[in-house]
Amino acid sequence: MSDVSQTHASLAPSSAQKFRQRFLPFLVFGAILLLIPMTDPSRTMYALMHQMAIYIVFALAYNMLLGKGGMLSFGHAVYFGFGGYLCMHAMNWIDDGGVWGAFPTFFLPVLGFVGGAVSAVVIGSFSTKRSGTTFAMISLGVAELIFAGAFMFDSLFGGEQGISGDRMNGPEVFGLSMGPQSDIYWFMAFWTILSVIAMYAFTRTPLGRLSEAVRDNPQRVEFIGYNPQRVRWLVFSISGGFAGLAGGMSAVNYEIFTPEALSLIPSGFVLIMAYVGGITYFAGPIMGAVLLTYMSSMMSDFTEAWLLYLGLMFVLIVMYAPRGIAGIVFGFWDGIRGANSAELLRKWSVQLLGCLLMLIGLIILVEVSVRWSNGWGEAFEPFGLHFTHADIVTWIAIFVPIVAGGYVLRLATREKEEMPA
Amino acid sequence: METIVFALLNGVIYGLLLFMLSSGLTLIFSMMGVLNFAHASFYMLGAYFAYTIMGATSFWLALFIAPILVGLVGAVVERYGLRKVHANGHVAELLFTFGLAYLIEEIVKIVYGKTAVDYKIPSLLDFPAFTIYGASFPAYRMFMLFIAIGMLVGLWFLLKKTRAGLIIQAALTHPHMVGHLGHNVPLIFMTVFGIGCALAGLAGVIAGNIFVTDPAMAVLMGPIVFVVVVVGGIGSLEGAFLASILIGLLQNFAVGISASFADIFWFTGLSPTSEIGDITVSSLAPVLPFLLLVLMLIFRPRGLMGEQEL
Structure with a gap:
């Protein structure tokens, strides 16, 4: 002391x-x-x-x-x-x-x-x-x-x-x-x-x-x-x-x-x-x-x-x-005011990118499934796009972002593990 | 007289069904300290899986495949969900399974729709087994009874008579020691979780067609299973068995009694038209398990067979 x-x-x-x-x-x-x-x-x-x-x-x-x-x-x-x-x-x-x-x-x-x-x-x-x-x-x-x-x-x-x-x-x-x-x-x-x-x-x-x-x-x-x-x-x-x-x-x-x-x-x-x-x-x-x-x-x-x-x-x-959410908000606030804010910001943006990608895939999956299950033949049409469950493009639009997002998140966590404690 | 016989039979069947659910819950709880809030959701999954498999093939195949599928889902949940949350303590685990119950219900709603599906009793078993006092008893209920007893014997044999059961029992109380002896304790946990979920799934397969198979069935069953576990004494399989049968009988006997409070408490001068006098015992049936829970907590907090006060 x-x-x-x-x-x-x-x-x-x-x-x-x-x-x-x-x-x-x-x-x-x-x-x-x-x-x-x-x-x-x-x-x-x-x-x-x-x-x-x-x-x-x-x-x-x-x-x-x-x-x-x-x-x-x-x-x-x-x-x-x-x-x-x-x-x-x-x-x-x-x-x-x-x-x-x-x-x-x-x-x-x-x-x-x-x-x-x-x-x-x-x-x-x-x-x-x-x-x-x-x-x-x-x-x-x-x-x-x-x-x-x-x-x-x-x-x-x-x-x-x-x-x-x-x-x-x-x-x-x-x-x-x-x-x-x-x-x-x-x-x-x-x-x-x-x-x-x-x-x-x-x-x-x-x-x-x-x-x-x-x-x-x-x-x-x-x-x-x-x-x-x-x-x-x-x-x-x-x-x-x-x-x-x-x-x-x-x-x-x-x-x-x-x-x-x-x-x-x-x-x-x-x-x-x-x-x-x-x-x-x-x-x-x-x-x-x-x-x-x-x-x-x-x-x-x-x-x-x-x-x-x-x-x-x-x-x-x-x-x-x-x-x-309070933890995320306050953690972010402390992070950008802390010493290595640039490093943290980079890491967070990578994580955010991964999450967003997965979210896109997931939303399409859920929305298409809901419409499929309703059975009215309705398509999921965000921003003028057109997704139906019978269309192969839909399934590509679902799984490519999910896999890509998962990969990005995995990369981010691996980096974290490699960083000295 | 036939009321008593039928209530007895139905009560035992319902009790055994409850035990199918609560045994898995108790095993999982005493091993991992996790109260699986989603346990009744696996029961629901069992019924829905069986409905799908029965539509494609036959009920008999569904009887075997659906519980195995549910068990696999349970194992995946344990491996990739619970194990991760475990580090944050028991409350986090409980919350995780709470969220899972929510998710399963919503996914079931999306996949199978919000209304009940037409999951039927196989036509082979759709006949009256016997007739007493002019009322017939469906064969399917006898079949449920046999399946439940078979499960009971099977579980007892697995836990008490096999080497795997010995290791599971050891891992219940001394997980570290079992680990030091070279057994893969996380794998044991995953297996037990899977078996517990498969039992719940089996209960769903045989009960889904006699009750209703809809997205609300988990919410209806879940709290009663918790009551069974608490009343039986947390962590005690024997207690869970006793409590299951007790609650099964209690509910089925209560349903058969049409006496109202005014009839029972006539000596107090309770008016049959007053609000309390108007309550019949049969309308009280759904509340009875919870009433039992509260009384148990006040007078015997460790439950029927619980070893310690938790």
Whole structure:
């Protein structure tokens, strides 16, 4: 050790660093949210942004479990759903008047938080006794139980039609009638920024730190006198609460909730979102939520097989980029500022070329197959090209890029291995 | 009376079918620590492969070839997918198989279409095997029973009586030692994964035509198989067997009972028109495995035969 004068205080980040790392991103995020309405978005844009906002909160809540707590849940939509359902019922109570009549719809997500958290406390009391794979299986079983059970209690879950309500009742706050999309935008912006800040603040609390410790080494946490089960339970409950908050946002946005919202499909979607975004970064799930919501609404217009692309992207990220899109973005950012940026850039462009080539072949393969399977004799016609499954040119256009791309990628990895460590 | 006999027979058959799936899952789990989320997808692949092969040749050929094909697919998945992800830990492996389940479902949708395919019972077995109390029992179900028992005996023989089984058992607990003794442990892992998937495929071949062969069959079966594995005690084949039969019987008996909660809990004064009183036991059948799971976790967390609390 050359630097013996290193102390706790000298290791601490300077206030400029603190500002840059802890406050600036939120200021930028807040500024973007404030600026968006000035571009006068269309109705579809608003709808898309509201969906993004819901998923940002949901994915961050999910990552509180997976990324920070190391708990892989296949049924987190249960808490999203419980929060949402409570809000739907509350919306109808507001409509009925009485004591509830004085409750503004704007604050319904608070109830969503309560609903999600309470259900997570109850279910977490037995499910968080385990971690890892067992926890994952339990979460799946509980989710199936609740989803199947939801159809038995129509007065609570509304059966197939679900429960609907009207968000425009109750007193106005901040001058928002909650009717038009632009009013809902402010509602979404408010709750998104509030929950993002709250969840970031949570990662800096002792409990947030402990949950990371429990993820990495539960035994040592036990040695220093904490109960890992209790920590998991607490984190699980808070995460369930934020999921419920997202459910409340969704309830106000769509004014309807069906039991489908509790099923394994949204649970799987939020898992994919958080993981694709990058679970080791706080911002990862935000990126994942924005990207995947955008993809799900845009790509489903272009291709029938978009779920296949989604699955493929997920598997590839699990295999080759376990730190997700955030990992790629931050890795790229650090790389171009690092010492041998030219070398890295060259390597990345070769890899990018290989990936793009394979992607071209793959897209043609998938799109031609989809049309072949539909059996309407339709051809895949990108940019005025014409691909049919009976044409040999199509198969050349599929396999040549895939093989060439694979070869380029192989070259790139071999180079990496030859480089001195 | 015939209700009981039929529920018993169907329950045992369904239970054995569940065991076909859960045995592979348990073997793979106890050997590699990987919970194969895509296990039910291999079951689905088995049914679809059999449908294709049956269309080209005959059911009897499909019965042998489809499971082998599924096993090969499984081995390829292990070799080129799982082994690569293994370095990133168990959660990454679980996520990989989760993504794989997704992919298989989408690919099946593209290749075979989104609706159910017409995978039929072979005409040779399409007759009533016997008639009791005026109701007939299909021969194909008896055939399923024999196949399942044959598989059970075969698996038991393979694991307990052959040298390969001995090595597999050793590799379950002491993979490093087995490696030091000169056995190719990754190859053993790949083989076990393949065998597990082939068993799931076989279950798909014989069950696909009696249930429905559609892209949703994996999603329907998957969670129940997980329940079996947890209830039986993670990593225990005997436990998986008991739990399979238990759940098979439970579900089939529940379906046959039309009593509602109001009938059962009459002493509490529950009204038959109220929401809870209106629930019948038969409508509860699909929920029962999951209810069992939750109860098991609360009262006996290590499962029926599990050795330790995980």
